[in-house]
Amino acid sequence: MNESAARIEHFLHTDxxxxxxxxxxxxxxxxxxxxxxxxxxxxxxxxMAAHLRACGPCAQDFEGLLAAVAN
Known part of the structure; x- marks a missing residue:
């Protein structure tokens, strides 16, 4: 599967x-x-929950901020 097809496939499975x-x-x-x-x-x-499940960079920001708040 080429990159364009992979992007379309990902888009079609986005919540x-x-x-x-x-x-x-x-x-x-x-x-x-x-x-x-x-x-x-x-x-x-x-x-927001759907986005954090789908987006690695945003999920990392979430985890980092949550860790900072927990301390």
């Missing part, structure tokens, strides 16, 4: 609730605070 990187970065601090407080962030912001 339609995925908020995308721009919106994820805008609300990452809010999402992290909810997760850290055990406030059901995934249920409250399913588009």
């Amino acid at each position: 339609p609730r995925d908020v995308g990187c721009d919106q994820a970065m805008e609300m990452l601090h809010i999402y992290v605070d909810l997760v850290a407080a055990g406030e059901g962030a995934q249920a409250r912001y399913p588009g």
Whole structure:
């Protein structure tokens, strides 16, 4: 499978609730605070949860910020 076909395949399997990187970065601090407080962030912001499952770089930012908040 060539690169273009792989990108199309990935797009077709993207969760339609995925908020995308721009919106994820805008609300990452809010999402992290909810997760850290055990406030059901995934249920409250399913588009954010979908994005973090699909986007490695944003998931890394999330994990780093969550670790910083936990300390």
